[in-house]
Amino acid sequence: MSGALRIPGAGRLSQAKTARFSFDGQSYTGIEGDTLASALLANGVHLVGRSFKYHRPRGILSAGAEEPNALVQIVRDDARKTPNVRATVQELYDGLAANSQNRWPSLSFDVGAVNDLASPLFSAGFYYKTFMWPKAAWKSLYEPKIREAAGLGVSPERPDPDHYSSRYAHCDVLVLGGGAAGITAALAAAETGVRVILADEQAEFGGSLRFESGARIDGQDGFAWAQAAIARLSAMDNVRVLPRTTAFGYYAQNFVGLVERVSDHLKAPGHDLPRERLWQVRARRVVLASGAIERHMVFANNDRPGVMLAGAARTFLNHYGVAVGRNVGVYTANDSAYGAAIDLKKAGVNVAAIVDLRDNPSGPVVDEARALGIEINFGRAVIRAGGKLRVSSMTVQPKNGGGERTIAVDAILMSAGWTPSVHLFSQSRGKVAFNDETKRFVPGAYAQDCVSVGACNGTDGLSATVDEAYAAGAKAAKDAGAKAAKGVKPKVDASESWSRGMLGAAPGAGPDTTVKAFVDFQNDVTAKDIRQAVHEGMRSIEHVKRFTTNGMATDQGKTSNMHGLAIAAETLGKPIPEVGLTTFRAPYTPVTFGAIISHARGPLFDPTRKTAIHPWAAAQGAVFEDVGQWKRAWYFPKAGEDMHAAVDRECVGVRSQAGLFDASTLGKIEVVGPDAARFMELLYTNPWEKLEPGRCRYGIMLREDGFIYDDGVVGRLAPDRFHVTTTTGGAPRVMNHMEDYLQTEFPHLNVWLTSITEQWAVIAVQGPKSRDIIAPLVEGIDMSDEALPHMSVREGKICGVPTRLFRMSFTGERGFEVNVPADYGQAVWEALWAEGQKHGATAYGTEAMHVLRAEKGYIIVGQDTDGTVTPNDAGLDWAVGKKKTDFVGIRGLTRPDLVAKGRKQLVGLKTKDAKVVLEEGAQIVEDPKQAIPMKMIGHVTSSYWSQNCGRSIALALVAGGRDRMGDTLFVPMPDGVIEVEVTGMVFFDETGGRLNG
């Protein structure tokens, strides 16, 4: 038995295929094809949650994506606990476990419901008013408490073990929505042969054909026709049919984001299946067939479990075979709810009464209801629902006042009319227009290549919808380049039709201030809240929305926005279009972070770049540090060594013998062409024309404003060819900077730039023994000081493979940088390492590299500079060509504030106590006895323990620093003031003799 309220013979599910599930620990049986909502209703369960603010008991309002009440937590295991799942879209699988939310200790007895009694305290805008004082309490008390109280559902404790995927797709015609309109449009487009994608959020296509028992197309029941049409479309090579797929965002140039729920409906999703798949589709034409959403009636206690939309009740009956009650009342302001009353009555459910707000409706459905013996009350309103955990009665009154009558019911089916789903149209930047006759916003001016068809376009009736959709689908295909259609338009044999209805508060919604007639169920906004917002001075609907939070829950006001707007307009005494409509924003329904992130997790979060020599360093036990996307060997600890011991050993080893360092990550750009030197002259402060081939120069690159942008050693390989190096982190932006200037400022120059960062692995061999290590492996290069002086470059071979061998130094020692094609990097490193072992060489990492360069006062752009440092500030005036008349930044350098006295200049600092190592970033003051806040005159940019110097060393930017040589300054720290002496920037080998040592 799949529930006491399952009606034999009703619905389309196979009663034989049962599925066990649990809700709040209680076991139930449903049927395959059920949603959690239909399965609960089949078992007579209406109470499924507690509301957000007042903790009021709530049931199931709808049968679709617009559901504001029936939000549950689905628990697969410890790591898979999904909160706020709409029970109306969660498909049942055998073993599904769901829990209610926002209640304690239990759903039927919830302590938080005291909020309902205390509701006068929580009126509209309460958080703007109540928590203003004392100010300090906001962070410590109010915010945490509100967050705790407000949360819906529980987060899983472990990382999400599921995987998510993504797919880009292109098509000629993208059809969003798979009801009669969408299917028809897709058929029309697909028959021309163009590429079509058809997506619908439901598991089965058909849209409102799921409940419209009166629809017949091409001689079949409407829903059966839809399934046959989908089967045809699925079989076509040019069509992709995506069920369970929600179009959540419509972006520029017909770019639409969709989420396909691939395995949430499966009992045991296969390991290879993603949970969800993100589709990013670019379409030549988009057909919007998103349908319409039924509105509820706004009256007192309209949120009691058992009060639901009439169309939903009809869906539960006609599709799932479930009666939502045994004795139902119907409250409506349009024809559509009659269909629910008629279908339920025919299925054997007692319909206690239809209450119709209209004075004198007539037509076939009214006649049919009357013929079935259903009591119909015209010109009357349901002013109140009775019951608490389940509706027990409805109280009826003539709409203009008069005697009340209470009718016992166990469900109220309501319909105020249907709101066209213009969400995606509006997201496409289309402008909606208000149709005063039918009281609805429909698509007006289009901003993109799309078209709306069917109910979302305000088109009433199945025949008109099919006509419109078929023409639109064919035209979209033609506009996208199709030849001619050769299909046949579906023929509508019978259909239902309704329109109109009412907007805003019905008679049962006040005006007194205690009645709770809900407009927005999910955010607990009542009619009186909207009125209060207007009374408190809100005029724009955007302000009313924010003040009341109407439409701001995760359902984004799908059922509530129009009611809220109408009540505000009525209170303001203005027509609806003058009050305006709030903006529709993506996503249409909530989208998981998993889907958005899709593949970008774990190893694919971001590229992890490793050098060719990385495997060797890893095998040696190197500790790596992240430098941008690169992993760089930080230091190479030996057994028992901590970082300091390792770095000290590496620093001493380089200066006493030699060291090998992987410098492969340095940015490298080959600048080639007859105008290469002219281009270099313009991009760097240094002169290049006269640099001889085979020689190198340290270059500085400025931005237009005169501040240092990057630096590096540049080798001239030939008159028309330079090998430029950049900082590791600066490589991509320097390339862009150079390319940008070349293309926009200097397009007349015949020169081209090619990134060769990854072509060459770079092995720095530094130290007094460096030449002895390299020389035996080199062919065709004279290694003598005369032939290969400091700052020169030669091409030749090492270990039998091509090399660009630089003689240069970032340590102050005799040094070389061996460039070899990257695939040879590790083998050449190993050869050099083997040779180095004969000379006591050490491998050193980036930390030792930093210390060694600081000992020599060599700056690191981005550490010792911060984008406000000029070459002069950094003591690098010598690198600026004095005779040059142009380079990027030359005018910036003459700005008054860049030549003013007292600028911060880079200097050395020695702590008075040699053992104390300053903290990088620490502030520097002249007088530590000043009152706080003290006047800061600079900060420490680099600071290390130098084993080679036997003391700490530091570089700092200090105002007027070079005029303060020998002065004592102070670095105030939390545990005391550190005394420092201003010095030059070179701490080791001041004469530079070791470059040739």
Place this chain on the structure above:
Amino acid sequence: MAKAAAKTVATATSSAERRPALAGRTASATGVKVEVLPPAERISLRAPEASVAALSKALGLTLPKTPKTSASKGGRTALWLGPDEWLVIDEAGKNPLADCAGVSALHSSVGISHRNIAISVVGPAAEAAINSGCPQDLSLEAFPVGAASRTVLGKAEIVLLRTADEAFRVECWRSFSDYVFTFLSEGARDAAG
């Protein structure tokens, strides 16, 4: 690679071992196979219009001038990457850098054989696997055999070449190859489903 000597201590006559990134990695899923391709000779060629004829002659193929196209002859392929830019790949062991060296017409030719890694993606689901992270329209109408494009895969830049109806060559920089290969493997897994 296999024939390279496994010697790491070189003498004047021996050569260091070549160790390409990702060597030997493959990933398979239903309908698509992802494999690393052997090393190839490559240059980045930049030249103005006036030099194209001379360079075409030297390279032995006609440099394409139409966006998103390539030209191929005798194991050598030139991919149009921009109005003055081509990626020339030689899989026949000949060196295009040397071929261009003798051309006096204005151009820039830079060796990048080791900068790039090539990955092949082959099978009926190859298109879908690449579309897991590449936003291009890869239908045969929009991206026919021989089509080439510098584009992206996830967060990495790639150069994509269609070598057959169901076969693509994905070129990326060496240090991005692990990311690109892993991404394509995940894409292949999803494309199979």
